[in-house]
Amino acid sequence: MKDGQISRRAVLIGASAAAAWAASPARAMLLQAGGKKLPAAVESLLAQMTVEEKAGQLTLMAAAWSGGAAVTLNPAGASSNFDGQLAEVRAGRLTGVFNGNGAAMAKRMQTVATRDSRLRIPLLFAADVIHGFRTVFPVPMGEAASFDPDLAERTARVAAVEAAAAGIDWTFAPMVDIARDARWGRGVEGAGEDVLLGKLIAAARVRGFQGAKGLEAADAVAACAKHFAAYGAVEAGLDYNTVDISERTLRETYFPPFQAALAAGAPTVMASFNELSGIPATANEWLLTEVLRREWGFDGLVVSDYTADEELIAHGFAADAREATKLAFMAGVDMSMQSGFYIKHLPDLVARGEVPMARLDEAVRRVLALKVQLGLFDDPFRRIDPAREKARVRTRANLALAREAGSRSIVMLKNEGGLLPLPRAGKKIALIGPFASGLHDLIGPWNVYGTDAEAVDLATGVKALVQDPALVSVTAGAGLDGPIPGGIEAAVVAARAADVVVLAVGEHARMSGEAQSRSAIVVPPAQMALAEAVAATGKPVVVLLRNGRALALEGAVLKAPAILVTWFLGSEDGPAIADVLFGVVSPSGRLPVSFPQATGQEPYHYDHKPTGRPNPAGPLQEYKTHFREFPNQALFPFGHGLTYGEIAYSDLDLGGGQLSADGKLVVSATIANSGSRAAEEVVQLYIRDVAASVTRPVRELKAFRRVALKPGERKQVQFTLSRADLLFIGQTLKPTVEPGKFQLWIAPSAEAEGVSGSFELV
Template identity: 70%
Template sequence: MRPPSSISRRAWLMGAGAVVAWASSPARALMAQMDGSAAASTDLNALIARMTVEEKAGQVTLMAAAWAGGAANALNPTSPSRASFRQQMDDVRRGHVGGVFNGNGAEMARQMQTMAVEKSRLKIPLIFAADVIHGFRTVFPMPLAEAGSFDPELAERTARIAAIEATAAGIDWNFAPMVDIARDQRWGRGIEGAGEDVLLSRIMADARVRGFQGRAGLAAPDAMAACAKHFAAYGAAEGGLDYNSVDVSERTLREVYFPPFQAALDAQAATIMASFNELSGVPATANHWLLSDVLRDEWHFDGLVVSDYTGDMELIAHGFAADAREATKLAFLAGVDMSMQSGFYMEHLPDLVKSGEVPMARLDQAVRRVLALKAKLGLFDDPFRRIDPSREKTLVRTPAHLEVARDAARRSIVLLKNEDDLLPLPRQGKTIALIGPFAQGQRDLVGPWNVYGTDADAIDLLTGMRAVAADPDAIVAVDGSGVDKPIRGGIEAAVAAAQAADIVVLAVGESQTMSGEAQSRTDIVIPAPQMALAEAVAATGKPMVVLLRHGRALALHGAVKDAQAILATWFLGSMSGMATADILFGLASPSARLPCSFPYESGQEPLYYAHKNTGRPNPPGPRVAYKAHYRDAPNAALYPFGHGLTYGEIVYSAIDMGTGRLSADGELTVTATLRNSGRHEATEVAQLYVQDITASITRPVRELKAFQRVTIKPGESREVRFTIRREELLFLGQDMQPTVEPGKFRLWIAPSAQAEGVSDIFTLA
């Protein structure tokens, strides 16, 4: 009888010896009857009982792949002790490593997995992990940009495609999504999250976990385990400085920073990553209250906790551990099950167990969690289920995937300003000068923190605009300036191009190396050489559209701020140029909203809409003496959270709250009318905000409670309807228990967190 095709392919991948070795291995035999949680637990315990303490330490050790691509090496710099591939293969053979991350594709994974299941004593499969933050080979908009779509279905769809592509290259486990709330735009790592708002971050966390893991179970060949990171409050680093200390109240943790993690776990995220930062004096990597009391005892999380890259090693620099041995003990006993990259667990756990400082039961617990994850991923059933060179070649960058990337990029572009309806641009009949360091060329397209996609495979702005325009020759591109250095004669060439054109499109902002991990900025402005270019081009008097390339909210000044039209185009990925051109020329209408507030000045950071009133709020209008305000900037955002224009003209009216009373066990229905008085169809994001006017714990001036995307034709009116229940008004009382108090609440249905829209007051009985 001919064997099934899947077995034939696996045999081709592994070689006959590996197949036979795996089929007869102790691990395979023990796992063969895993048909339920009790059976699985029994089998895992039996396997653990056969392991030496060194093999156990190996299972809780995760190392960067020695055979990795250039991007992986750049993102995770090689440590002095990093092994060669041959040495790493020997560690696999000896059972001294449980998995590797950011490796170099299916062939690397095939060789390493074959070594694990053929040559190691117990033949326990490896787990292969990676940073697949916003796409694999098909690169989607950076997560912060995609959050601006306010569309969780889109986020789930792009995450699903990322999983399909990554698993074809052998990846089982993804170090995403990042669910940190980021309210200080100086912090460069905000690009990986969903911005400043708790509700939006919760919704996007849920969507991305479901996308990465799929809905058919983790054992599906195209499912990869998600890892919610970084636990916790990494985005609250003091001064917006990456890796810096965090000191926030338990109330703030529970009301702001914890909820996105809880949403990820409700979506069944398989793993959690501990954060780099200390939290009120205790580094998260060794924080027993955080990793055990909260995560395990309160939330009942039974999955795997992994450190961030050398997080346990960094306990020494924190001044929390005296040496590597103590750092290992502190991290492990606090609740970090698996150590990433330091090698400390392999080096020190055997002796710590031998001395009695670490109980064998705790080591067995951590090993059980690693093995349980491998079992859930189906690796004990088929260690090669995701290692398939043919899938790796055929399932990446498909036309269908690229079309989703284009759609996602379109839905991530925010129209900040559009005076005199300068946009959309006509596709013919006008000459366009495309000016700026991001006007052309295969650079700064896929964005920060991308391991497998490349700018070389992405479409730049000039290419996209010429593909969409009726007359490609009507678009002339001039760099004019570098990102942070002037070009000799650049401004003169740009001014000449602007004077010869009908319209200027100015592409300025940040390079992709200016955002992301370890890229904090004290002054979140467009670099001076680009500002000089902008001022010179604006002086020609030609109508000017500014396209911002950026990984964070920026403080806009001068000619850039004053341009007639401004689009926030972020880092949009593989189809960047095509998507931007679609919006510029009106083939698609802008519908995204800001997931983070743009300040007037960098010194306003941290800046977020859901702030408290203070005891001396400045009243509307001019500054009043001895009230809370800056001398040199408004108490507001230039462009607030939720802001985004359309090519239509949306008017809010006719709010209706019925009786305006919400009973303790009832619900309140609120409606409003949205009318498109413009000339173009538009997709509006109607946002529901609430303020608890008086409470025993001071509450934010507004909190987002719901939103709806509504498409409205020119001249059409649509009703939006929201339902509010008591549980949506809960907060932590003085006793740190969830409560809500009778009283009055202000409610807005509005197009942003600063817009009035329509509002009224209701009463909670």
């Protein structure tokens, strides 16, 4: 059935949907229970539901009526039949769908649910709104480079407003996995390698998606913290691979961002694909029940990832579909996504006493509770409005925010000789590389509803800012994955004719994201050959890196005097890059992931342990911790990023140097900009517990602050430490802190000295 045919049929629904809902049993029960008194209303519904209808409330499927990227991302859904899916709705065998095709589709399906099904329970519409809806913002890792949770909250808010206008109630975001192996492609969806930054960004995105007025607001979407847990720790950075780490590492590194998301109000959690110490997360009772529910007190909904319950069979953990259903459900997965296992097997498992009715009712209560929270029992069509859908997307204000977010996500790695910013007049500029122009690889991976065709490319952004666009030449030089005939020769000619080369190279969008692990995290060979040839012309080169992960830079790319990390910046990609290139905006992004010396250094993270044989400062020594070729340090560390100012740190004040168990310690440093341009510095506070009953990292980020500095301006930046900032997971696997000496740095990155000293916890 074609979309156009369905749209015409949907128009005929009219006001009958509202009338049908007003007379529905679910609506009547809600009113009898006092409107929003959830328990009584839910219990009334439960008492009338058959076991199959209960299993239906726990079954979520990809929308059969989808379009665009959803067809690729959800191939099983793309081949489904929409009329067949409507029949499932009528029969009460479906709780909702995800990644559907907008308000017209949602209105059609919701009308069937609330008019034709027996209990007329509203459907739930979900989607992967990862970094924007139709207005696309920087990929999450790129946006995390802003080191600005407020920005993350604002972009999530716009994404929610646009998505909700298209009928979406629930987003499978934020991804809060800590990612410490750049080979893993899904790191692009998260906030990087650091726990503190991960926690702050996770909470901000939840607040943004859900808004300040409550989930029932028509512009709110429910957040889903994913993937629980430790998906970012897969062996060898290989997607879906095994995870085997200590409980201490789980509690210290991988759990905190989830706890932050739940504390911010996320009502749902998605179980991860990976196994954890031999037990797949989807069937891990310790993880989903002991920790999440009993220890943390989470009373919301747990959903599987896409067919993850089915994958228990391939894991070798379940013998067949029936056993997989039982294992996942009894471990704590309330809702099954896409496999269809719950609707197929739960009724029989309950009938035979293998799954208690109490457990089934518990899961259904959680689903119904979410629907009540979202206001669907008050008005199932509250987010379904085709006119509003058109009016709220890609507004001027939304696109302006995309441009702001893009420019603030860019990280300047190098700027030798003050090559940047480029002048807007009088210079011939050669834009060279596969990302120099064209409506491709702009919005990046994992966006279902935005398109590159609606985004703005680099060449357009640059030509809009320069005084004379005729002085800008554009040459591809190489393809995304291989050479093009005559490409390098044409690029060399263009470079020789220019005053400066802007070389746009890196990864295309399909190199990052789910199932896109890379064994070598380098710029592709054909693009490296292009870079070498362009560099050989002797013209000054500005490298623009297109990437969804940390890269191991080498050769002419690394040697270029100026390097900007530009990620995938979304709808306003080209204008955002141009703003930084020409100094309209001073770069203020900082790396949320460490760039390694080489791929073989992965997994690498700045807060590693020192080992018993750390290499002292200076030359590499025999029988110390380092690779043969380079020290155990990053090429460009976490937190690194330059501005157009000249920044210096001085005057460390340790506030007396002692912190009492119930007191506060105020530390400060002076940050000065001696340059001729305004700058925005991200001042970072790190500590190290020198000696503890459990070994501690060489540094840990404890706070950061963005500071705007005019030319010649100096500011004192203060941080306040308390005992809580020094907690770690002790030998008993409980948070603890011990008296002793702590080193402290106020610095521009995790491996910079900045100003440093020590204090004592007494």
